[in-house]
Amino acid sequence: MSTVNRRILPGFSLSLGYAVFSLSALVLIPLAACFLKAASLTWSEFWAAVWNERARSAYALTFGASLAAAVANAALGLLVAWVLVRYSFPLKRLFDALVDVPFALPTAVAGLVYSSLYAPNGWLGQYLVPWGIEATYSRLGIVLVLTFTGFPFVVRTVQPVLEGLDADVEEAALLLGATRWQTFRRVLLPALTPSLLTGFALAFARALGEYGSVIFISGNKRGETVIAPVLIVRRLEAFGYAEAAAIAGVLLVTSFLLLACINLLERWGRRYGA
Amino acid sequence: MGLKTTTPVPVPVPVPVPDSEPGTGTGTGREQDRWGQNDPPLVRWGLTLAAMAVVFVLIVIPVVNVFSQALAQGLGTYWQTIVLDADTRAAIRLTLTVAPIAVVLNVLFGVSAAWAIARFRFPGRTLLVTLIDLPFSVSPVVAGLVFVLLFGLQGYFGPWLRDHGFKIIFATPGLVLATAFVTFPFVARELIPVMEAVGPEEELAAVNLGASGWQMFRRVTLPNIKWGVLYGVILCNARAMGEFGAVSVSAQ
Secondary structure (H helix, E strand, O other), X not given: OOOOOOOOOOOHHHHHHHHHHHHHHHHHHXXXXXXXXXXXXXXXXXXXXXXXXXXHHHHHHHHHHHHHHHHHHHHHXXXXXXXXXXXXXXXXXXXXXXXXXXHHOOHHHHHHHHHHHOOOOOOOHHHHHHHOOOOOXXXXXXXXXXXXXXXXXXXXXXXXXXXXXXXXHHHHHHHOOOOHHHHHHHHHHHHHHHHHHHHHHHHHHHHHHOOHHHHHHHOOOOOOOOOHHXXXXXXXXXXXXXXXXXXXXHHHHHHHHHHHHHHHHHHHHHOOOO | OOOHHHOOOOOOOOOOOOOOOOOOOOOOOHHHHHHHOOOOHHHHHHHHHHHHHHHHHHHHHHHHHHHHHHOOXXXXXXXXXXXXXXXXXHHHHXXXXXXXXXXXXXXXXXXXXXXXXXXXXXXXXXXXXXXXXXXXXXXXXXXXXXXXXXXXXXOOOHHHHHHOOOOOOOOHHHHHHHHHHHOOHHHHHHHHHHHHHHOOHHHHHHHHXXXXXXXXXXXXXXXXXXXXXXXXXXXXHHHHHHOOHHHHHHHO
């Protein structure tokens, strides 16, 4: 255990004090201000702000697209993590480094590039649009950029767990007559599930709040491709501060719940010695 | 690993890592690597190609597209836009001011939070760990909004700030606050596991041998955690430079 008596190691009150001070000043007080502002509305005003037709379609789109992107990330991330850990092939190092690019590329740039790539005269759009696949200014585009921005999460959470798995269990499964597929499904997948879920939840949470990339590819068509954060910005531009705070409050509560889930998952995952 | 050492290696020591496995960094995957090679070639190459295709379509093509568009009108135009355009210069200068300040703030917070959390037990410790992650799950737009609500003209401190001639929102301090909020957890999250893995023994020894708190930190703790700090700084900086949602709300 790394716990030490406070009398031996110095700096306990200084470090804790500074940490709590920063946390309060930068995160907690501002977030409390948001709830305080939302609370200045009456109950019926609050309800009208967060549950009208535009807001409902924005929530549905935000959650639907984020969920789709997180599912895609889980599947693709598992594949990429598997290949990176299990197989050796040329340029593996470069391949490994490329996975982190979505973290480094500004999201607004990602949105711009994707919309130009999939536009009718773009590099990929010129082949896809004739087939009726339009990824710019559509919901498909939103899912696509959200998949891009959340891509590293699943790979980076699954990879270390996959590396740490013992070969013995797999060997035993094979010796007992399981096929490769059975071994994967019955032996490996259960051990990977917690980390897979953590990565999924992280990608989902990130997608829910994503703004920079989405506004450039969605076209922000009213009631069709307007996501919840865009709605907040619209309210803000109309000086509807309390209404904006109310919608933000809904998003905040959702992400708190999600955060609680992530923490539970991580605790569960620790049982597998991740 | 035994399977791969059949090719003669010039160094007579049998233990070194074969060149096939530098990618994943941790070096624990070697046993698995051999194991994975037992998959039928069709499966192996099929999966590898599929993964490459995913990364190619999702990441490589867009990145190549960025550079090809940037350089489409030749290096001269590129240079002209970057260096000669006053707006671009101001924007780059502002980004290069805001990101480092946010990074420094988060490093100070990250180191002290990691020290308190990894080295001591205290009531509310788990809660603190959870709260540190909070900004990750908050939409950047909400992050920008909360500072507008606090310091904007309609905000709680807005009138006071205006009367005393301070400008936070729609100015550099607002940008710094929003950026620091969004990148808040990176350094702390990176450092807590590193510090826990290193353990307090060396620091205890240093203190017992008479080092002051600052000496212990500079000579023992810092060398142990420097790579963690660096990685946290890189992640934090990348996100700080690229942040758009939070900044566009609090600085439009």
